[in-house]
Amino acid sequence: TVTPSIAQRLGIPIVPNLLTASDHIRQGRFDATSVVSHPQGFAVVPGLANPREWDELTSVEAGELVSAFRDEFSVTLAAVHPILEDLAPLSGLEGRFDVGRRVVELADEALVVTAGSPVGLVRALGTIADIRGVTAAPIHVVVNRMPRDRFLRAEWSRELTRTFTPVSLTFLPFDRGLSKSAWDGRLVDRGPFVREVRRFTAELVGTWAA
DSSP: OOSOHHHHHHTOOSOSOHHHHHHHHHTTOOSGGGSEEOTTSOEEOOOOSSGGGGGGSOHHHHHHHHHHHHHHOSOOOOOOOSOOOOOHHHHSSOOTTHHHHHHHHHOSSEEEEEESSHHHHHHHHHHHHHHHTTOOOOEEEEEEEEOSOHHHHHHHHHHHHTTOOOSEEEEEEOOHHHHHHHHHTOOOOSSHHHHHHHHHHHHHHHHHHO
């Protein structure tokens, strides 16, 4: 990730993070101290502590991280910047988004998360186009904070599939509990949003196990 938002949302330290894990891999000592163990049974590697540190992680190192995570864990999820523009032809140097491009290139599947609005639709199509420029991996689309109105959902889906048909399309409802939990600094453990996320993840993991 570009910023340590995952650490902030889960209430975990921002160190060790991507740079720590990368250093440990290079030193041949990638182990439990290279990640943050979460009480619910998964490991987390927060993003960069400062966005200005993006040039301290190369696309080669990103590939090494992905390989190490695959060796250590049965499932690896990576959050990358939605912009995957290739800036190298403009400067002849590695571009700012090359780390994200490398991670997407190595992904078995891609998940595009966007907002339930016309702007969210346009941004999702832009990200999908960028992904297709890097990989032919299956793409899932998740629409966050989508109104329950069936007409709006059908319209959103229709406009998306006019250009691109994802492997799956999931609408996550607006849930006031999310806003309250953010102010309270806690995770949400119930409500319509959580129920739909659990349903979607169970289906997704089921396809991986098949």
